[in-house]
Amino acid sequence: MVDFLHGNGSRVIIDDTNGLLYDRLTEAGLTVYRADHRAPSQLPLLGSAPAEALARTTLRDRPPLSRSAMGSGTHSGRDEELAGGYETAMAAVADQPAPGRFFAHGPRGEKKVALTFDDGPFPPHTERILDILEHYAVPATFFCVGLNSVAHPEILGRIQERGHAFGNHTWSHPYLPDLSEAQILEQLRSTGEALSTFTNGDAPTLFRPPYGALPPGPYDWLTTMEATTVLWDVDPKDWSRPGVEVIARSVLDQVRPGSIVLMHDGGGDRSQTVDALPTIIETLLDRGYRLVRADHLLERPVSEQAEARGTSPSTPD
Numbered sequence: 001m002v003d004f005l006h007g008n009g010s011r012v013i014i015d016d017t018n019g020l021l022y023d024r025l026t027e028a029g030l031t032v033y034r035a036d037h038r039a040p041s042q043l044p045l046l047g048s049a050p051a052e053a054l055a056r057t058t059l060r061d062r063p064p065l066s067r068s069a070m071g072s073g074t075h076s077g078r079d080e081e082l083a084g085g086y087e088t089a090m091a092a093v094a095d096q097p098a099p100g101r102f103f104a105h106g107p108r109g110e111k112k113v114a115l116t117f118d119d120g121p122f123p124p125h126t127e128r129i130l131d132i133l134e135h136y137a138v139p140a141t142f143f144c145v146g147l148n149s150v151a152h153p154e155i156l157g158r159i160q161e162r163g164h165a166f167g168n169h170t171w172s173h174p175y176l177p178d179l180s181e182a183q184i185l186e187q188l189r190s191t192g193e194a195l196s197t198f199t200n201g202d203a204p205t206l207f208r209p210p211y212g213a214l215p216p217g218p219y220d221w222l223t224t225m226e227a228t229t230v231l232w233d234v235d236p237k238d239w240s241r242p243g244v245e246v247i248a249r250s251v252l253d254q255v256r257p258g259s260i261v262l263m264h265d266g267g268g269d270r271s272q273t274v275d276a277l278p279t280i281i282e283t284l285l286d287r288g289y290r291l292v293r294a295d296h297l298l299e300r301p302v303s304e305q306a307e308a309r310g311t312s313p314s315t316p317d
């Protein structure tokens with residue numbers, strides 16, 4: 001597709017729900033715009049706006065086009081909205097509408113950290129990350145996108161064999177506040193089904209919304225799915241490719257006991273993330289941290305769980 005577009009000297013306009021194509025297209029040197037396509041009702045349950053509908057809307061309504069750049073990626077032209085969705089999600093963490101269901105970090109009392117990787121599986125970066133994790137014999141958590149999961153089952157097999165955890169990161173990486181509840185559920189259901197082959201038949205219960213963005217509550221749809229929403233408290237913004245050393249330093253400066261570290265193995269060229277990983281792991285181990293899967297980081301003693309169920313919502317630190 002990229003070759004075809006290059007041959008035509010094309011400029012590319014893509015819809016505003018698809019977070020998976022920007023990096024690959026901009027990396028290939030194409031000029032990419034995000035159409036401000038405010039018609040979520042036209043979106044299919046899975047995937048992106050149909051090309052024809054997008055072209056028609058763009059021609060008819062002349063919506064503002066945001067030029068996508070390497071450093072802004074999927075955020076191009078939508079920073080404020082994306083920040084709003086993230087604030088909503090963080091408010092859910094703080095309010096704990098369903099105790100034990102929303103987390104940005106684990107307990108602060110133990111020197112444990114969870115490394116998490118989003119947007120894959122995606123060769124060769126996921127495989128290189130798996131090699132490094134194996135070298136240091138440490139586990140991690142992979143928040144997989146359904147589209148990529150069905151494309152690379154062999155990588156999922158390796159993630160499973162090595163004992164890493166899986167999380168659901170939706171089917172096509174949309175900004176969830178754009179979607180109806182039924183659409184969100186279908187995004188989660190189909191991805192859970194794609195991953196269930198690799199998780200002993202059960203869909204993963206860990207869930208991370210794309211961009212860390214949730215629509216306003218209530219979140220009955222999450223509780224009925226028994227999903228645990230996992231955000232993060234350490235974000236090196238590795239997707240913007242700030243440099244290997246900047247990524248490593250950013251993680252190591254922010255990390256605290258109980259931290260959940262957000263990084264990316266998919267969605268574009270992740271070699272900087274891969275190259276930063278050995279330093280990150282070695283330094284954390286040197287500092288006496290244990291690296292654990294996100295589900296293990298969030299496990300709480302049974303007594304605490306009972307307490308959380310029996311009392312009014314509490315605010316974590």
Ligand SMILES: [Zn+2]
Nearest residue numbers: 118119210211
């Ligand atoms: Zn993502």
